[in-house]
Amino acid sequence: MILALALALTTVPAHATADRSGQEPQKRWTIFADEIHTSAGRTIANGTVVVNGGKIALVGTGREETPEKELLKVHAVTAGLVDASVRIDSDAKSVEQSREVSPSVRVADSLDPFAIEWDRQLRSGVTTVLVNPPDFDVVGGLGVVLKTGGPESIAARTVRANAVLRGAMGSQPSVGNHPAFGRPTDFYSRRPTTRMGVEWEWRKAFYDAAASQHDPSRAFPGSDLVLRALSGDLTLAIQAWSTQDIRTAVFLKEEVERELGGRPRLFIDAAAEAWKEPQLLVRSKTAVVLPPFPMAAEGNRPAGRTEDGAFMTLEVARLLYEQGVPIALSSHGAAGIESRLPMQAAYAIRGGLPFEAALEAVTISPARMLGVEDRVGSVEVGKDADLVLWNGTPFEPSSRVVGVLLDGVLKVDPRAHE
Amino acid sequence: MLVRNTRATARLLCAAVLLLLAPAVFAGGKIAIKVGRIITQAGPDILNGVIVIEDGRIKSVGPDSKAPWDVEVLDHPELVAFPGYVEAHSTRGMDRPNENIDVAPFLDVRDSIDPISFFFEDCLRSGILTVNVQQGPPAAFTGGCVIGAQGMVVKPFGLTIEQMLVKNGAGIKISAAPKAGKSRATQAQTLRKAFTDLRLYLDKLVQDKKDGKDYARREALYQGRDLEKEENKKGRAMEGSSTWKVKGLETVPRGEIDDKQEPLLRLVEGKIPAFVYCDAAASVPLALGVARENGFLAGTTLVLDGDAWKAADLIAEAGVPVVLGPNLMHVERDPVTGKEIETFVPGVFKKKNVRFALQSLNPQAQSLWYQAAVCVGYGLDRKEALDAVTRTPADILHLGDRVGSLEPGKDGNVLLLSGDPLSITTTVQYVVLDGNLVYDRSKDVRVKHLLEGVEQENAVPGGADAQAKPHDDEKAGEGEKAEKKKDAGEKKDGEKEGKKDGQAQR
Numbered sequence: 001m002i003l004a005l006a007l008a009l010t011t012v013p014a015h016a017t018a019d020r021s022g023q024e025p026q027k028r029w030t031i032f033a034d035e036i037h038t039s040a041g042r043t044i045a046n047g048t049v050v051v052n053g054g055k056i057a058l059v060g061t062g063r064e065e066t067p068e069k070e071l072l073k074v075h076a077v078t079a080g081l082v083d084a085s086v087r088i089d090s091d092a093k094s095v096e097q098s099r100e101v102s103p104s105v106r107v108a109d110s111l112d113p114f115a116i117e118w119d120r121q122l123r124s125g126v127t128t129v130l131v132n133p134p135d136f137d138v139v140g141g142l143g144v145v146l147k148t149g150g151p152e153s154i155a156a157r158t159v160r161a162n163a164v165l166r167g168a169m170g171s172q173p174s175v176g177n178h179p180a181f182g183r184p185t186d187f188y189s190r191r192p193t194t195r196m197g198v199e200w201e202w203r204k205a206f207y208d209a210a211a212s213q214h215d216p217s218r219a220f221p222g223s224d225l226v227l228r229a230l231s232g233d234l235t236l237a238i239q240a241w242s243t244q245d246i247r248t249a250v251f252l253k254e255e256v257e258r259e260l261g262g263r264p265r266l267f268i269d270a271a272a273e274a275w276k277e278p279q280l281l282v283r284s285k286t287a288v289v290l291p292p293f294p295m296a297a298e299g300n301r302p303a304g305r306t307e308d309g310a311f312m313t314l315e316v317a318r319l320l321y322e323q324g325v326p327i328a329l330s331s332h333g334a335a336g337i338e339s340r341l342p343m344q345a346a347y348a349i350r351g352g353l354p355f356e357a358a359l360e361a362v363t364i365s366p367a368r369m370l371g372v373e374d375r376v377g378s379v380e381v382g383k384d385a386d387l388v389l390w391n392g393t394p395f396e397p398s399s400r401v402v403g404v405l406l407d408g409v410l411k412v413d414p415r416a417h418e
Numbered sequence: 419m420l421v422r423n424t425r426a427t428a429r430l431l432c433a434a435v436l437l438l439l440a441p442a443v444f445a446g447g448k449i450a451i452k453v454g455r456i457i458t459q460a461g462p463d464i465l466n467g468v469i470v471i472e473d474g475r476i477k478s479v480g481p482d483s484k485a486p487w488d489v490e491v492l493d494h495p496e497l498v499a500f501p502g503y504v505e506a507h508s509t510r511g512m513d514r515p516n517e518n519i520d521v522a523p524f525l526d527v528r529d530s531i532d533p534i535s536f537f538f539e540d541c542l543r544s545g546i547l548t549v550n551v552q553q554g555p556p557a558a559f560t561g562g563c564v565i566g567a568q569g570m571v572v573k574p575f576g577l578t579i580e581q582m583l584v585k586n587g588a589g590i591k592i593s594a595a596p597k598a599g600k601s602r603a604t605q606a607q608t609l610r611k612a613f614t615d616l617r618l619y620l621d622k623l624v625q626d627k628k629d630g631k632d633y634a635r636r637e638a639l640y641q642g643r644d645l646e647k648e649e650n651k652k653g654r655a656m657e658g659s660s661t662w663k664v665k666g667l668e669t670v671p672r673g674e675i676d677d678k679q680e681p682l683l684r685l686v687e688g689k690i691p692a693f694v695y696c697d698a699a700a701s702v703p704l705a706l707g708v709a710r711e712n713g714f715l716a717g718t719t720l721v722l723d724g725d726a727w728k729a730a731d732l733i734a735e736a737g738v739p740v741v742l743g744p745n746l747m748h749v750e751r752d753p754v755t756g757k758e759i760e761t762f763v764p765g766v767f768k769k770k771n772v773r774f775a776l777q778s779l780n781p782q783a784q785s786l787w788y789q790a791a792v793c794v795g796y797g798l799d800r801k802e803a804l805d806a807v808t809r810t811p812a813d814i815l816h817l818g819d820r821v822g823s824l825e826p827g828k829d830g831n832v833l834l835l836s837g838d839p840l841s842i843t844t845t846v847q848y849v850v851l852d853g854n855l856v857y858d859r860s861k862d863v864r865v866k867h868l869l870e871g872v873e874q875e876n877a878v879p880g881g882a883d884a885q886a887k888p889h890d891d892e893k894a895g896e897g898e899k900a901e902k903k904k905d906a907g908e909k910k911d912g913e914k915e916g917k918k919d920g921q922a923q924r
Contacts, residue, residue: 116751119758120758123760275871295782295783295784296780296782296784297782303868304867315869337746337747349842351869396791396795396840396841397788397791397792397842398791398792398841400792400796
């Protein structure tokens with residue numbers, strides 16, 4: 001009865017276009033699962049999820065008669081996974097090289113909807129991602145929140161355009177620049193050449209943007225976006241691997257709050273060493289996206305060591321969670337079965353993070369950081385029908401993603417594996 | 419030289435620290451283990467059981483086993499006992515195993531194995547208690563071989579090869595994949611020629627004997643072989659099932675056969691196994707062909723990689739077991755549609771009823787337990803998956819009577835796990851090897867470091883490596899980033915890295 005009522009209420013018009021064969025994909029599914037992990041505070045045993053027209057129409061325990069072709073039976077269901085830091089197509093080709101502060105550059109313009117990487121993400125259960133401009137510039141530009149599948153245009157897959165203003169601390173933005181002793185030799189005889197310089201560029205951008213409000217001569221291309229980041233209207237995402245750089249980012253946030261009256265909404269990306277000073281993140285109310293766990297040695301880099309010489313412990317996620325720091329996990333777009341996002345959650349669990357918290361760290365928590373929690377990140381009625389179907393306990397290496405629904409369309413079919 | 423010394427010293431120190439901290443009670447291999455659950459890998463699990471080990475061997479396993487009064491009891495009702503994992507083939511744990519000579523079966527990895535290599539330490543903490551160490555390929559920095567060295571089965575504990583030894587002459591490594599700088603054709607030719615050369619050599623020995631020449635005898639004495647030893651004294655007709663035979667070999671005392679040729683003769687006679695590496699399906703026919711012609715197919719195990727699974731039918735027909743490559747999922751791009759196609763390799767061999775063992779992807783996180791867990795996720799039975807990292811590799815190594823399960827008479831190797839072997843939260847808490855407690859996770863400094871960032875007491879800030887050669891780590895990390903502004907960056911590279919040193923040592 002409840003089922004029928006819910007269906008009647010939620011006949012959402014299908015907005016996705018037909019595929020190339022001209023056929024409208026089936027968008028009505030009923031999923032019977034032994035466990036539904038909702039990411040919304042409850043787990044439902046022997047539950048049912050009904051999907052209609054691209055939205056979740058019902059989440060509950062009732063099991064009505066369902067036509068065979070609309071029925072999927074699996075062990076577990078979670079929300080589509082959200083990765084707040086994938087690096088797809090983010091190579092040197094999509095870097096603005098003329099300036100170190102290029103807030104108005106939009107990474108969305110450099111993305112290829114036909115790239116193979118989207119499929120890889122989708123197969124591993126990741127349905128929503130934040131794609132950032134590469135971190136070779138101090139302020140790289142605007143990141144975009146996208147679905148990993150669907151219509152073959154970036155615009156149509158966009159969940160939130162210009163979702164974050166993205167930049168970096170640390171050594172990466174200054175790589176390749178060199179000081180001009182005497183005569184500049186080329187284009188890269190410029191600042192920043194050091195960590196100090198990187199931070200200086202950040203502060204200059206904020207102070208210039210703030211001053212441009214009364215002194216237009218201090219404005220620069222994109223200074224309006226920096227102003228929006230300052231006011232908290234535009235989320236600020238800063239990459240900082242090591243403690244030193246995490247401090248710099250947090251101190252920058254606190255400085256602009258103090259000196260410029262700003263209220264930036266900051267999350268730190270790739271904060272491998274956040275375990276060293278979690279209280280700093282608590283104090284400044286800063287969220288954290290963790291990079292992939294360096295579980296094994298890679299090249300000359302031993303296990304535990306990440307970029308910028310930062311050391312990431314296995315317990316970092318648990319530690320931050322216990323301190324109340326909002327965390328998200330990321331695979332940085334890795335495709336191997338041992339490094340995909342579900343495995344990152346597994347590693348966090350191995351480090352002591354409770355299952356529920358690990359689940360949230362790959363679903364609703366990043367969704368909140370990106371401001372898209374009204375559409376994705378949990379299994380709740382009315383949200384986008386992005387669902388991951390599992391053949392065992394989610395994130396255990398002995399279970400895997402057998403099915404993926406994206407906007408109600410079955411992208412990976414669990415019946416194919418039977 | 420300085421660098422090498424510093425590193426070696428640091429490693430020796432670390433190894434020493436680990437050994438000191440492990441409560442290595444060498445009570446003559448005598449111990450009793452009481453746990454909540456014993457997964458024997460030989461029949462049903464035993465709840466609240468006791469494993470008694472005496473003289474390094476398992477004496478009894480069962481719910482009612484009684485420990486002798488004088489034995490130390492490891493009493494952990496919260497833990498699960500499991501047999502040690504068995505690595506059927508690994509090219510790790512050696513120091514510079516590279517060999518330029520194409521055909522070198524007279525070499526032995528015992529001379530390359532580095533007992534204090536971190537690899538063995540990692541094996542111990544992830545529960546791999548039996549490792550078949552073989553020369554590459556595949557291995558980093560190894561050009562590969564045509565016929566490589568003889569491998570050795572070791573346990574990951576001890577400071578000398580003698581202490582680590584489980585089994586000598588574990589098998590000769592052969593590669594059907596082109597060695598660096600060779601084409602597939604020259605690889606095949608060199609491989610076949612090695613056996614032709616053996617045959618010609620033996621023919622000549624027989625002829626020389628007929629002609630009354632004693633070159634071989636003099637050479638043998640020069641090489642320092644004891645010709646009076648029983649097995650060296652007499653000649654013996656050629657054994658084995660090769661398609662060729664050497665007439666009159668019985669006239670040549672075995673001791674007179676050159677050291678360089680003797681291992682191949684043993685291979686052909688079926689007295690030593692072969693591990694034949696196939697990088698792709700294309701090399702499988704060569705591998706099987708050479709093994710068939712020369713009569714060692716029965717002793718052959720294929721070590722597979724890449725798309726070699728596509729030759730599964732050939733392999734099934736030949737009836738040889740396989741050691742699967744560490745990447746369980748083979749991904750290739752359809753050349754026409756551009757779509758990626760994923761194939762789960764163990765699934766293929768399961769369907770064809772080929773016996774297979776798994777390999778670790780790396781010694782740290784994607785160790786054998788993980789590989790087995792992934793297999794369960796992709797549809798293998800739990801038993802099949804666990805067998806592929808215990809019993810099957812033990813059989814492949816002809817050690818089925820010693821390792822791979824917890825049964826009376828077998829080696830006293832037991833893991834004490836915190837939970838189910840295939841769960842992400844499970845860790846190896848204790849390792850008992852030959853009846854001696856050799857590993858205690860609570861005292862493992864490196865685990866503490868990786869978990870909580872706790873430095874060991876004698877650690878040099880930034881690490882001994884960082885002090886000795888501060889550039890290496892940074893370079894590896896910077897490689898891809900440097901691409902952006904490559905042209906501009908080149909000139910002042912030295913200067914930049916100078917600046918980064920400060921960061922590396924932070």
